[in-house]
Every structure is written in structure tokens, then in C-alpha cells.
Amino acid sequence: MSRNDKKHWLELTEKYFNAETSEQEERLLQSYVFSTEDHAFDEVRAIMSYCHVAASQNRFPTRRSHYGIVRYAAMIAAAAGLTVILLDIHSNECVAYVNGVKVTDESKVMAMMNASASEVMNTDDELFTDVLNDMISTIQ
Amino acid sequence: MIMIKKLFTIASVLMISLSAFSQKDLEIGKFLDGRYKKEANATEVTIKGKRLEEFKLSLYHSVTIINDHAVMDSIAAAFKTTLEEAESENISYTGSNLFYGFCELRKDDTTKPNRFVFFKDMRYATDRKEDKVTLIYMEGSASIEYLKKVLTNND
Numbered sequence: 001m002s003r004n005d006k007k008h009w010l011e012l013t014e015k016y017f018n019a020e021t022s023e024q025e026e027r028l029l030q031s032y033v034f035s036t037e038d039h040a041f042d043e044v045r046a047i048m049s050y051c052h053v054a055a056s057q058n059r060f061p062t063r064r065s066h067y068g069i070v071r072y073a074a075m076i077a078a079a080a081g082l083t084v085i086l087l088d089i090h091s092n093e094c095v096a097y098v099n100g101v102k103v104t105d106e107s108k109v110m111a112m113m114n115a116s117a118s119e120v121m122n123t124d125d126e127l128f129t130d131v132l133n134d135m136i137s138t139i140q
Numbered sequence: 141m142i143m144i145k146k147l148f149t150i151a152s153v154l155m156i157s158l159s160a161f162s163q164k165d166l167e168i169g170k171f172l173d174g175r176y177k178k179e180a181n182a183t184e185v186t187i188k189g190k191r192l193e194e195f196k197l198s199l200y201h202s203v204t205i206i207n208d209h210a211v212m213d214s215i216a217a218a219f220k221t222t223l224e225e226a227e228s229e230n231i232s233y234t235g236s237n238l239f240y241g242f243c244e245l246r247k248d249d250t251t252k253p254n255r256f257v258f259f260k261d262m263r264y265a266t267d268r269k270e271d272k273v274t275l276i277y278m279e280g281s282a283s284i285e286y287l288k289k290v291l292t293n294n295d
Binding site: 091092093094095096097098099100102106109110112113116117120 | 176177178179180181182183184185186187188189190191200202204240258259260274276
């Protein structure tokens, strides 16, 4: 590994932010970022400095557990948001299948609803007929 | 990619657990589970949510079967079984054959939506034109009293 291999150090930095570096990799990265003035590493340098100070004072959670908690909290929040979106999609539906063919045109689906309900309500029972007539005519 | 997969897995589990359909616990539920979507002699209509709000409904689900007498007889039998769970019903026979029916199902939890089932077997219509059975399931806040009020207003 060459200390001049910037790509490698950038990849290691990303790995560090994902809390996936080993102890040795973390030490190597720390050694590198503190020896270079490359601005590409300003962020990781700042974080490592902070964690180094915090660890020495033994007052704050380690970088690894902190980023792990943040990462999983973000994942749960994203999953909850995705659930809300999926539930909204799932709770509003207007679809028909006719002879195996899917129909998603809402006006056509509502017309099919009218047709199937009309078929059922065409009886001699006035209560049955009038109730469904009111419901279906309102739909249109 | 792994993160995205985890997100969808969590979201899917949450969605499934929060969105159970109450028609599945009924005998007629097996005819409304989507098995006829790809059948050449069937029509299935599913409407949920906003399109039904003005009718005080949250779900409309119907299936129509043509010329498959075995399935049509099974639907009729399932509707008769479902009548056992009805709070109120209105049915009509042609001879010994169930021609049409409507019922409102009992519910133990007043916070849950009202549920209605409609059935009609055109094989027993006086003006029989084709062999067809239609089964309709509805859910919503609309009550039988609301339906009676609508009829009273129209008198």
C-alpha cells in the first residue's frame, strides 16, 4: 500500500464512515490523514481528531458505536417513511382484470363497478334496487 | 444495495402487518383473493380508498364468473355459508336455487368498518340470458340505517 495512493485512502475513508474498518485500518488511516494536508480528508481528519479527544477524556461514545446508531436510526426512519408511502399506494387502488387482462384506467374500472353492481341490483326487490341505484349513480 | 434491500424488507413486513383485509376470514374470501385475475371467463374489480369516500365505503371488491358451473356453484355455496355470519339479510330463491342475496355481516368490534356481501346467479333469472354469477364485497362506514334513510328520502 502506497501512501501516495489517494484512491485507496479515499476508499478507506468511506469504509471508516460506514464503520467497517478494522482497528489496524483505522490506525493506518489516522496516521495518513494527520500526515497530509490534502483537503479531501479534512472531514475525516476533523472527526478523528474529535474522537481521539473524546476517547482520551472517556466522556463520549466511540466513533464506531455513534455512527452505527446513527446509521441504523436513519435506516429505520427511512423504512418507516417507505412504509407510509407503500401503505398510501396500497390503500388507494382502482384496478380490474377482464379475461386475464389488467385494466388500470379508473373511468373504465368505475364503469365495470357500475356494470357488476347494476347486474346484481336488477331484481324485483325495490329496497335492494333503490339503495344500489343511489350509490352507483353517485359514483358516476 | 444491501441497505436498500434491508429497507424494503422492513417496509414490506410493516406494510403486511398493518394492512390485513377482513374478507379473508370469510368463506367467500377465497373467491376474492385474486385467483381469477388471469382467467379468461372472469372479471375482477378492486377499488379502495379515495374513489369510494363519497359513498362511505373503503373497499369494493367483486368477481364475476361466466360459464364455469363448478365455480359458480362453489360461490353460491360460499355465500350461503357466509350468511351464517350475517346480522341482516335479504335473499331470494328461484325454486330451491339461490337467485340473489344481500347481507350485512356481524362485527364484534364497533370500531371496525361495516361489511356487506352481495350475490346474484343469473342462471336462475326469469330472463336468463347468460350463465353468470356475481359476488360483491364492500366495507365502509355506511350502515344499514344509512341505507334505509337513503330509501326513506327517496319516497
